[in-house]
Amino acid sequence: MSQILIKNAQIITMDPNDTILTGDLLIKNDTIAAIGENLQASAVDKVIDATGRIVIPGFIQTHIHLCQTLFRGQADDLELLDWLKKRVWPLEAAHDEESLYYSALLGIGELIQSGTTCIVDMETVHHTHSAFQALADSGFRALSGKCMMDHGDEVPKLLQEDTHESIQESVDLLEKWHNYDNGRIEYAFCPRFVVSCTEELLVNVRDLSAKYDVKVHTHASENRGEIALVEAERGMRNVVYLDHIGLANERLILAHCVWLNDEEKEIIKKRGVKVSHCPGSNLKLASGIADVPNMLDREIFVSLGSDGAPCNNTLDMFHEMRLAATLHKPAYGPTAMKARKVFEMATIGGAKAVGMEDKIGSLEVGKKADLAILNLNKFHSYPSSEVDPISRIVYTANSGDVETTIINGKIVMENRVMKTIDESIVLKEANRAIKRLLKKLPSIQ
Numbered sequence: 001m002s003q004i005l006i007k008n009a010q011i012i013t014m015d016p017n018d019t020i021l022t023g024d025l026l027i028k029n030d031t032i033a034a035i036g037e038n039l040q041a042s043a044v045d046k047v048i049d050a051t052g053r054i055v056i057p058g059f060i061q062t063h064i065h066l067c068q069t070l071f072r073g074q075a076d077d078l079e080l081l082d083w084l085k086k087r088v089w090p091l092e093a094a095h096d097e098e099s100l101y102y103s104a105l106l107g108i109g110e111l112i113q114s115g116t117t118c119i120v121d122m123e124t125v126h127h128t129h130s131a132f133q134a135l136a137d138s139g140f141r142a143l144s145g146k147c148m149m150d151h152g153d154e155v156p157k158l159l160q161e162d163t164h165e166s167i168q169e170s171v172d173l174l175e176k177w178h179n180y181d182n183g184r185i186e187y188a189f190c191p192r193f194v195v196s197c198t199e200e201l202l203v204n205v206r207d208l209s210a211k212y213d214v215k216v217h218t219h220a221s222e223n224r225g226e227i228a229l230v231e232a233e234r235g236m237r238n239v240v241y242l243d244h245i246g247l248a249n250e251r252l253i254l255a256h257c258v259w260l261n262d263e264e265k266e267i268i269k270k271r272g273v274k275v276s277h278c279p280g281s282n283l284k285l286a287s288g289i290a291d292v293p294n295m296l297d298r299e300i301f302v303s304l305g306s307d308g309a310p311c312n313n314t315l316d317m318f319h320e321m322r323l324a325a326t327l328h329k330p331a332y333g334p335t336a337m338k339a340r341k342v343f344e345m346a347t348i349g350g351a352k353a354v355g356m357e358d359k360i361g362s363l364e365v366g367k368k369a370d371l372a373i374l375n376l377n378k379f380h381s382y383p384s385s386e387v388d389p390i391s392r393i394v395y396t397a398n399s400g401d402v403e404t405t406i407i408n409g410k411i412v413m414e415n416r417v418m419k420t421i422d423e424s425i426v427l428k429e430a431n432r433a434i435k436r437l438l439k440k441l442p443s444i445q
């Protein structure tokens with residue numbers, strides 16, 4: 001049995017009582033075994049002196065594309081449909097097994113360095129096993145799945161799938177990876193968005209997600225051009241259509257939800273659909289501002305995601321939290337989206353979105369040990385006296401303040417040193433891989 005004892009930290013638990021205490025946290029294997037003052041434990045393998053540090057639940061991001069991390073900086077200043085057609089789809093089509101592996105590791109490394117410990121991830125059409133391998137090797141926690149695209153022109157031939165092959169490949173991946181390492185990795189079906197999917201595919205995904213009890217992760221109502229395409233083709237608004245075909249249920253996670261009308265918000269509420277708010281991506285792609293305060297008023301589950309690296313261009317949850325907190329204040333006033341609410345969306349709210357609130361999202365005895373240790377003893381976060389620590393985290397902290405990250409009881413970064421990923425190899429291979437993909441671009445049809 002392995003035991004880690006974190007001593008003398010300020011611990012922000014996010015438990016149902018919002019407990020914040022100064023004390024110790026004991027990890028046994030993958031689980032939080034005790035939280036309290038002056039914990040004594042025998043046979044501890046490692047003691048981390050966290051005096052003056054803050055321990056928080058690891059962030060949970062509910063919309064990410066690890067396959068796109070290599071494309072950071074390759075698709076700036078475009079709106080969604082051009083961004084996809086001109087840059088992101090051709091680059092995804094150019095991926096090979098190796099480039100995808102390093103794209104995923106680059107993203108996972110960035111996430112670990114910025115305190116994220118679990119993601120909902122949409123991969124590209126091919127080579128998804130490489131991303132799962134990177135998740136397996138790095139010790140990261142994720143729900144992931146291959147992107148499904150069996151409809152639409154203006155998509156490179158390499159990404160155009162036959163409906164049945166897309167479903168078969170998804171099921172094969174699910175059978176190989178779902179519940180890997182005791183559930184550290186889960187499969188999620190990932191139809192890209194309605195624009196890219198036939199009704200036959202979506203209906204099959206609905207049935208398979210019920211059969212295997214896995215999540216469905218898709219983009220919805222991000223962009224006005226997208227919803228116009230859906231309405232022209234399917235004769236209904238996007239979320240009304242998803243409900244019409246029976247996909248709108250508690251297993252569905254919708255990224256963006258910028259352009260919803262009241263009827264669609266009601267459907268999301270009634271069916272228990274989860275919304276992933278991606279403010280950084282929504283701003284950079286000029287998509288719009290999702291009406292999150294209104295969704296929260298309706299008691300819709302909203303969590304946060306940074307989306308892919310080429311539309312943000314960072315995977316840093318501190319950046320996303322700050323945007324989520326400040327974005328709505330001009331329209332709704334300064335008390336909209338308080339720091340505590342946003343921090344909740346970034347932690348236990350994400351856990352609720354993935355149905356894992358009894359496993360992750362807060363620091364409580366019996367839960368998985370997924371956490372980050374922050375050092376805010378810096379000019380940019382001082383004074384520390386008489387300041388709410390959650391205000392410091394949401395409004396002042398940045399990724400460089402994360403000192404140590406633990407996932408499933410395993411130290412994946414300690415004092416900024418990566419423990420499961422060779423940083424210099426990943427940086428070097430990332431540069432090599434993007435050069436190779438860009439050379440291939442002219443031949444992509």
Ligand code: GUN
Nearest residue numbers: 192193219222281307311
């Ligand atoms: N809609 C369909 N595909 C994508 C994607 O890869 N990223 C974003 N942000 N929106 C999408």
Ligand code: FE
Nearest residue numbers: 219255307308
């Ligand atoms: Fe996305």
